[in-house]
Amino acid sequence: xxxxxxxxxxxxxxxxxxxxxxxxxxxxxxxxxxxxxxxxxxxxxxxxxxxxxxxxxxxxxxxxxxxxxxxxxxxxxxxxxxxxxxxxxxxxxxxxxxxxxxxxxxxxxxxxxxxxxxxxxxxxxxxxxxxxxxxxxxxxxxxxxxxxxx
Amino acid sequence: xxxxxxxxxxxxxxxxxxxxxxxxxxxxxxxxxxxxxxxxxxxxxxxxxxxxxxxxxxxxxxxxxxxxxxxxxxxxxxxxxxxxxxxxxxxxxxxxxxxxxxxxxxxxxxxxxxxxxxxxxxxxxxxxxxxxxxxxxxxxxxxxxxxxxxxxxxxxxxxxxxxxxxxxxxxxxxxxxxxxxxxxxxxxxxxxxxxxxxxxxxxxxxxxxxxxxxxxxxxxxxxxxxxxxxxxxxxxxxxxxxxxxxxxxxxxxxxxxxxxxxxxxxxxxxxxxxxxxxxxxxxxxxxxxxxxxxxxxxxxxxxxxxxxxxxxxxxxxxxxxxxxxxxxxxxxxxxxxxxxxxxxxxxxxxxxxxxxxxxxxxxxxxxxxxxxxxxxxxxxxxxxxxxxxxxxxxxxxxxxxxxxxxxxxxxxxxxxxxx
Numbered sequence: 001x002x003x004x005x006x007x008x009x010x011x012x013x014x015x016x017x018x019x020x021x022x023x024x025x026x027x028x029x030x031x032x033x034x035x036x037x038x039x040x041x042x043x044x045x046x047x048x049x050x051x052x053x054x055x056x057x058x059x060x061x062x063x064x065x066x067x068x069x070x071x072x073x074x075x076x077x078x079x080x081x082x083x084x085x086x087x088x089x090x091x092x093x094x095x096x097x098x099x100x101x102x103x104x105x106x107x108x109x110x111x112x113x114x115x116x117x118x119x120x121x122x123x124x125x126x127x128x129x130x131x132x133x134x135x136x137x138x139x140x141x142x143x144x145x146x147x148x149x150x
Numbered sequence: 151x152x153x154x155x156x157x158x159x160x161x162x163x164x165x166x167x168x169x170x171x172x173x174x175x176x177x178x179x180x181x182x183x184x185x186x187x188x189x190x191x192x193x194x195x196x197x198x199x200x201x202x203x204x205x206x207x208x209x210x211x212x213x214x215x216x217x218x219x220x221x222x223x224x225x226x227x228x229x230x231x232x233x234x235x236x237x238x239x240x241x242x243x244x245x246x247x248x249x250x251x252x253x254x255x256x257x258x259x260x261x262x263x264x265x266x267x268x269x270x271x272x273x274x275x276x277x278x279x280x281x282x283x284x285x286x287x288x289x290x291x292x293x294x295x296x297x298x299x300x301x302x303x304x305x306x307x308x309x310x311x312x313x314x315x316x317x318x319x320x321x322x323x324x325x326x327x328x329x330x331x332x333x334x335x336x337x338x339x340x341x342x343x344x345x346x347x348x349x350x351x352x353x354x355x356x357x358x359x360x361x362x363x364x365x366x367x368x369x370x371x372x373x374x375x376x377x378x379x380x381x382x383x384x385x386x387x388x389x390x391x392x393x394x395x396x397x398x399x400x401x402x403x404x405x406x407x408x409x410x411x412x413x414x415x416x417x418x419x420x421x422x423x424x425x426x427x428x429x430x431x432x433x434x435x436x437x438x439x440x441x442x443x444x445x446x447x448x449x450x451x452x453x454x455x456x457x458x459x460x461x462x463x464x465x466x467x468x469x470x471x472x473x474x475x476x477x478x479x480x481x482x483x484x485x486x487x488x489x490x491x492x493x494x495x496x497x498x499x500x501x502x503x504x505x506x507x508x509x510x511x512x513x514x515x516x517x518x519x520x521x522x523x524x525x526x527x528x529x530x531x532x533x534x535x536x537x538x539x540x541x542x543x544x545x546x547x548x549x550x551x552x553x554x555x556x557x558x559x560x561x562x563x564x565x566x567x568x569x
Contacts, residue, residue, distance in 0.1 A: 003516070004512075004513065004516050004567070007512070008509075008513075008567050008568075013567075013568070013569075038524065039508060039523070039524040039525065039539060040524060040529060040532065040538055040539055041508075041538070041539075042538070062538040063506065063508075063538070064506035064507070064508035064509045065505075065506060065508075065509045065568075066508070066509070067508075068506075122512060124512070125508070125512060128508060
């Protein structure tokens, strides 16, 4: 059961139970919706970006513990960061989640999000963890279409 | 939680020898994460008995060739086996004639065939199509596409909080504008057995044809299309112990004759010139291209397998499984069953107040228990019950009460992780 414990670590369960920045944002100037068409998980990411810096970021939606914790950790990590850093972080997180070559090095560059590295042993759950990231990426790019994990 | 099944139901399976049945399904001996496989995802696809696996392998080893055209020995054998399977399907659902059995890829293709061939020919702007609030996406989207093409309107018969169709509301939707009704026989997300006979009779009283989506029904109920009186009946092979990629559209010959082909190509023609093509007779008019020959043969073998069983015993066993599972799962704190119709078959959908279905699914998998977690391709059903997703345990004749106990213990682990 070591793998299951890797997946459902205390920090993840805590973020699932009390997600950070879990609210709509009235003054947001970036917003995107994301869907996982396979399971119906849905997330909306709001951001306030000023002079290339993410001043505030929040999310709402419904999903499993992994998707909620991932979104919560993401908002905590991105708040105050420059927009450009978000994309670099997304790439490293994605590499870590999918376990592709370079995943180990990538996981060292993602700060607290490293807690999600256990997800790579559960291929069916990678999309749960990456949904919020696809969505924030779409929000920052100002894409009109809802983001999906496909 | 209640005591184990042995205490609760002594000699519960004395009539039906489930141990012997399990011997017929090689995959049930597999282990998952070091634990014996408990396969409760039969609503998605069933496992295959050795008889089906062997029939498919035998075809590829000894009979492989194309059908309906070769003058050589192998082609004759393959044609006989494939057409023999059509005859078995006819008997299985008690259709009048083999020509009313169209082989397709599955339920989805069968419904699309009717929507495009019948629907585009006979429906026009302002006409209405009735479906129910608990349809699989496969019985929603083909009709939406048709509505866009011809300007028809989709009407949805509501369901009550138990997941049952409200017949009075359905009859109120029927009007002179209604030109087609398409309804599921057994709900894939809720397990409800729909009173399709009444639904068909009400539609026929107004001369409206009816398609029944039997994807979740044929493996649990004895289906007799003449007794039901339906105009079309659609089902998939792979949910009834046959291979994937083969399914059946039953249609009344009188309607099929009036319908244009769905796809063009080989096998569906009798004469082709550049000026005019003459279509083949039923059922071949609807079977363009080389079909899934091994799949059809496998489906025939699955029907032989099912026909050798005593359906009365099979139904009693499945009913006991569902009742027992419903009983013991209802006792789990924070667990709510979605779909509480009086008449149900094979499906137990549930949610926890504080644990998402995906997390339930992952933890159960670690215990060797395979379930479906998600919206079951029935998003409107999830919306109706105000849940994003459910965990669905769906049963087949080879499942046991002891396996339900494994599920209950595994759910205990879910609650431990999520406190």
